[in-house]
Amino acid sequence: MNNHTSPYSFLSRPANLTRGNVTAEVTNVLREAIVSLALAPGSPIDKSLICAELGVSRFPVSEALARLQAEGLVDIAPQRGSSVSLVRLADVREYMLIRKGLESEALRVLIGAHDEKLVAALHDNMAAQRARAERDDAEGFHHIDVGFHDIIYSSMGFSRIRAIIDSARANLDRARRLIITPRRLALTIAEHQAIFDAILARDPAAANRAIRAHIDAVMVELFAFAREHPGLFADGATLGADSDSFPFG
Template sequence: MFKSIDLNISEPVNQQIYRTLRKAIITCYVLPGVLLSEKEISSQFNVSRQPVREAFIKLAEAGLVQILPQRGTFVTKISIKKVVDGQFIREAVECAIIKRAAIEINQSDILLLQKNLAEQKQANEREDISYFLEKDDEFHQIIMNVIDCPMAWQTVENIKAMMDRVRYLTLEDVSPPEDLVKQHEKILIALENHDPELAAQALHEHLSAILQTITIVSQQKNEWFVD
């Protein structure tokens, strides 16, 4: 089911398996309703079942799988309510952060964001959706790093898993990458001007867009969604 990867001995195996499975679900490589085999995955990664089981538990906490006793672990459908709830929490956290970041940001941080935007544009030109999503996440993570609050990104990353599935489905035509790049550019301009309110407004426009796009994509792929 999954391509073999070289596990890094300096990082917990369960976290590496979790990230691989998370990406596979978010990018639609593994579809809703698919049964994930603990035995098969442990064999593919050449590890014991324990780290795979731990990865499954973390995926369940993110809402990406459902663990049914005596039946197995299944990839969930996309919950519209969880997407809406996740968007609300994510925006509350990130808007608070970006207001501080707008005050504290320095030229080194700005250069990192400019480099990231250039990489987003390159990913769009190559039509590499997976890489674009990575750069999108990195853009937000850089902003959080400005205020030195790593726990914030860990929190956001966990609650946005269901949102990420919608983001991937909408990138081709509902919410194309070039639109997201323009939104990121507005955020960066506000940060460069050290304007907390403008930065928060630009971020709100960016993060709230999913509330419109989910309506469209849930109609296009009705069988992928619940509630």
């Protein structure tokens, strides 16, 4: 039975654990806790308490933390234990620049070759975004936001582009969650609508401007947040007052 006084009582014990999948399941549980900010940047990790909460031995927890270290989500220091890594602005900057280039080019290739199935999927997604925003459901909105971009990638069948984006997603999602506010939800909906409108108009230039403006707006807000909360970022203290530390436009 889970100990509900544990600081890890929010962790969901994996169901149907079988030999061979325990480490993967534990990794997924801990990754979700870190990315959703349930385990905050910089917080210490107590392996014994996690083992007790999840009902597993120390080995899969240790292996899971090693995998998450490779993803940049966990720091493991000899003699000092493990902790959730601070967000690295330098990494987010680089990943978002990669996204800007890939997504703008993906839209250029897609527009004119898309079908009504894509339009219907994006229409439904936009409606779901608005419904979540009206309920102030930031976590639900985040997943639908990710789905908006996934619909575009899936319709193209460009698996390598999708893989590159997915490889950076964990740290990107963690950074983006830091700035989710009702205002950001409303702005994201407007920015997504501009992308959708450009697809409907079969206007690749407008789509390019819209996706680049969307990514730029997120980065502007993230830089502003980092200046106010530098302790959550590994390199927050190095962020100056200038606004040109990301290639805007």
